[in-house]
Amino acid sequence: MAWVGIPLLIFTARLIDVSLATLRHILIFRGIKRVAPLIGFVEALIWVIAITQIMQNLHSPFYYFAWAFGFAAGTYCGILIEEKLALGYQLVRIITNRRSPELTQELVADGFGLTVVQAKGSQGPVDILFVAVRRRRIDALIRIIQRHDPTIFFTIEDVRSVAAGVFGSALPKTPSGPPRASSLPQVASEVASEPAEETVPASSPPA
Template sequence: MPNWAFDYLVLPLGIYLARMTDVSIGTVRIILISRERKILAAMLGFVEVLLWLIVITQIMRNLSNVFCYIAYAGGFATGTFLGMVVEEKLALGHSLIRIIVPEKGEEIVQNLAQAGYRSTTLEAQGARGPVKVILSLLRRKDIPIVLGILKDTAPGAFYTIENARKTSDPELWKTSGQEGESFARILWRRQSRIRK
């Protein structure tokens, strides 16, 4: 292989791929840290830094090669995007969906329960009158299902989705044998047990 082929094709391509991989790993690692997955985050951190050291060593050896700089920057940008896509596909953790509707609240709760999702309903006052606020804790990978139920039941409903960093019971999102049992009821039962 000619020297120019290595310097201007193989080396930049290797830098690009390694940087893309290390930044993708770094993006996922940061998300795992926020989800308190310490051991997996630490292992990914080891691989991330090892790859970064390999890449930066090659950059330092080839300071006059502008293609290495372009490959480094391109790998960083691609790795950031790829890391977010990977994390989105993994859909780790839980989310809290808050649905605010002036009507059809009971129907939404019923449809969520039929699909296997618990919810708690609150009466509230909105700018245009009374509304129902429906809260439901679910796995992140179930968000599209719940949004589909919401779209079918109340297409104009307002909703927000938040990451639930930590829950007292990781199985809380599952329905129980008691149909229609709310989060509030479950929490009340737990408090009663603690007081005894």
């Protein structure tokens, strides 16, 4: 049974250590430094076990296939694990040529921090909304955007690190349910409000 047990051991070892390696590289890219060395230690230990079995059994091609399949499966599993953990932050850039106060108020009411910039696009004036959000809340943000306007244009970028901001945490709610207007950041009211136009009475013609 060694021809089954040893390849299975090699496959399992490679599956685990490559999954850890993929996760470690992603953590390093996202600036999460404390966990990466611990993952690297376990990864190296498992790799030594796997390579030892290969070096002791160079005569069988089953061991080579077990090594290769374990590497491929470990890469895929590492990506799935990282997606489930949803670590880090992302920057969502929303560009709309429509009036954006309704979308701004809905995002702020749901706990998202944002910055609104007025700009000019190829088809006229636009509003650009910058939203830094935790990755675990990115789906909720996209649902709000598409509910407001299914054709709206937005991009999503990875962010290495963030500091001092509002990143999609829930706002305190009143007993009736929705957040109070006083608890919303001032940016929403500033964007939503427009300067009132003064009505100048027409002067009567001289007698």
